[in-house]
Amino acid sequence: MSWGLAIWASALALAAAALAVTRDSVVHALLLLLAALVALGVAFFALASPFAGAIQLLIYAGAVVAVFVFVIMTVEAGPEARARERALLSGAWRWPAVVAVLAFLPMLVGLGGTADGTPGGVGAADLGLLMFGEWAVATELVSLLLIAGMIGVRALSRKGRDGE
């Protein structure tokens, strides 16, 4: 596959992300987040990493967005809520924009000048050998993190002893 398609899909993801963080409706922001995540999945396929692309589509664009959908049912989305959201954003976007630009500039410093080739393929078999061989400790730590998250969610969603 090619760098060109990956760059195009990533630029699409960046545009969708920029729209997502400036919407006044939570539902629109979530749909644009979904568009950005799917575009990134396309970029991963174009980078000859089909396993990363499939995982991106299944877990990010599938599971994570589904969890968000369950939660935005509790968010009020009427016109007055959107107007309030717009007022909040229009009052507070300048300093965050300055911080974002200042954080972005150093990232551009080291770029430029490396040789270009076609993206090399990354196979799922090699990935499994790495994750469950050399990096087994990291994989175990990730499972520990997920269990800690699960216990935390259970503790947070539990009804309090005093019936609150």
Place this chain on the structure above:
Amino acid sequence: MTGLNALLALSGGLFVTGLFGVLARRTIVLQLVSLEIMLAGPALAFVAAGAHHGAVEGTAMFLLVLALAAAEVAVGLAIYLHLRRHEGGGDADATARLRG
């Protein structure tokens, strides 16, 4: 500009877009959406660098970032629902006082 450099610049752009969202938005759900965008930027950088060097470690790091993002969004949304039930607001400023 070569392909890898363009992708790294785009991933930096995704990161700062998410950073802007986290700083500028006050609604907790939108801050969590921005955090997802922030984590997607490094994920793209890892996969692009892995593809550039033909190394499998980039995709492995992407999987670790993905697990982190999944745990973060689960706990974050649980905290949001908890605050919503007890304080009745989805605003980060209204919940500046953390008390169990």
